[in-house]
Amino acid sequence: MSNNKNIIVVGGDGFCGWPTALHLSHLGHTVTIVDNMSRRDIDLKIGADSLTPIASMNERRAAWLEKTGKEITFKKIDVAKEFDQVIALLDEIKPDTIIHFGEQRAAPYSMRNVSEKRYTVDNNISGTHNLLAASVEVGLNPHFVHLGTMGVYGYDDDGIEIPEGYLPVYIPGDSKKIYQRDILYPTNPGSVYHMTKSMDQLLFQFYSKNDLLRITDLHQGIVWGTQTDETRLDERLINRFDYDGDYGTVLNRFLMQAVVGHPLTVHGTGGQTRAFIHIQDTVKCIALAVNNPPPQDGKVAIMNQMTETHTVRSLAALVAQAADAEIANVDNPRNEAAENDLRVSNKTFISLGLKPVTLANGLMDETSQIAAKYSYRCKHEMIPCVSTWTDNQRPGIIGTTNKVA
Numbered sequence: 001m002s003n004n005k006n007i008i009v010v011g012g013d014g015f016c017g018w019p020t021a022l023h024l025s026h027l028g029h030t031v032t033i034v035d036n037m038s039r040r041d042i043d044l045k046i047g048a049d050s051l052t053p054i055a056s057m058n059e060r061r062a063a064w065l066e067k068t069g070k071e072i073t074f075k076k077i078d079v080a081k082e083f084d085q086v087i088a089l090l091d092e093i094k095p096d097t098i099i100h101f102g103e104q105r106a107a108p109y110s111m112r113n114v115s116e117k118r119y120t121v122d123n124n125i126s127g128t129h130n131l132l133a134a135s136v137e138v139g140l141n142p143h144f145v146h147l148g149t150m151g152v153y154g155y156d157d158d159g160i161e162i163p164e165g166y167l168p169v170y171i172p173g174d175s176k177k178i179y180q181r182d183i184l185y186p187t188n189p190g191s192v193y194h195m196t197k198s199m200d201q202l203l204f205q206f207y208s209k210n211d212l213l214r215i216t217d218l219h220q221g222i223v224w225g226t227q228t229d230e231t232r233l234d235e236r237l238i239n240r241f242d243y244d245g246d247y248g249t250v251l252n253r254f255l256m257q258a259v260v261g262h263p264l265t266v267h268g269t270g271g272q273t274r275a276f277i278h279i280q281d282t283v284k285c286i287a288l289a290v291n292n293p294p295p296q297d298g299k300v301a302i303m304n305q306m307t308e309t310h311t312v313r314s315l316a317a318l319v320a321q322a323a324d325a326e327i328a329n330v331d332n333p334r335n336e337a338a339e340n341d342l343r344v345s346n347k348t349f350i351s352l353g354l355k356p357v358t359l360a361n362g363l364m365d366e367t368s369q370i371a372a373k374y375s376y377r378c379k380h381e382m383i384p385c386v387s388t389w390t391d392n393q394r395p396g397i398i399g400t401t402n403k404v405a
Contacts, residue, residue, distance in 0.1 A: 011101030022230035023283035036078035048244040063236035080127035110193035124196035154188025165302025221275030221306030224251040245385035258323035268332035270313025271339030275306035307356035335389035
């Protein structure tokens with residue numbers, strides 16, 4: 001019996017969605033990408049663009065067919081607004097698996113202004129709920145795989161290892177009997193974006209319990225790198241490389257800044273500890289999740305999708321040493337602790353066979369080479385992080401009061 005599945009990848013044009021769609025197609029699954037192309041629209045709105053040139057969806061699909069002989073279908077649907085089309089899509093394709101990347105994914109963009117806050121909530125919550133409600137309405141029970149974020153846990157400094165989603169609690173009863181419950185690990189979102197991912201958890205908990213939907217929620221760390229085995233096949237398949245202050249992830253931003261001769265901008269002291277994962281491991285983790293759906297038992301499967309943790313200043317030091325770059329400590333536009341510790345359990349993916357790509361594996365060099373190749377496309381004015389969390393924060397702009405080392 002074939003293990004190949006009929007898979008819908010919602011948000012399949014994006015930074016994580018596109019390489020995931022290619023990887024699943026390479027593995028023999030039948031893949032349909034669903035996307036409203038909003039990420040490209042946001043580029044036009046804020047005046048930024050991927051450092052790597054991104055082909056149109058039709059060009060991307062044609063290149064994949066040419067290189068592999070495998071076809072990926074595309075449907076342009078806004079899952080947050082076009083519920084009838086979502087119903088029709090599920091009724092037509094009858095997917096075994098729905099992979100949900102279709103959310104506004106940047107914390108800084110979600111804090112940019114009130115309109116971006118409202119858009120992030122409307123898009124993310126409505127999109128998630130429409131996919132779940134449509135699955136029930138059509139009478140399907142696909143495995144629902146959601147790309148969440150480590151940020152739902154927040155960044156405390158107590159040194160406790162964060163478990164995979166659930167926390168055992170012990171409650172004394174009236175008769176002095178102790179009752180044990182597994183509850184969702186308390187959320188502590190640090191932006192409107194992280195808040196929507198926290199709210200997603202409650203939607204999943206309800207639909208898993210009420211309708212017995214099989215749901216896997218992947219709490220992912222910060223993604224670095226650009227290429228995967230599949231995107232390397234042709235330049236038309238290349239993945240996004242975001243470097244701007246709203247969408248660029250920290251390590252990719254450092255590598256790009258070093259290439260173009262810009263000081264590495266470290267927010268505050270750089271003592272923020274974060275979880276990281278290479279894009280190649282992201283697509284492998286998604287494939288592992290697809291092949292290991294949870295039982296239909298009313299409980300959401302939660303996995304921490306990360307491979308290592310680092311402080312921001314240690315990453316900056318690593319890149320600065322390798323590239324002979326300067327480091328600039330700038331104001332932190334985020335409302336967050338200056339220093340934190342972070343320990344995370346990722347036992348499930350390791351037990352499923354993940355062999356992580358780490359910074360020690362040398363793929364930073366590949367990312368730097370890509371940044372150098374396309375450095376002519378860099379808009380220097382887009383580098384600073386200027387979206388502030390409150391009026392009490394200042395943009396992360398290099399100035400006379402900042403320390404440059």
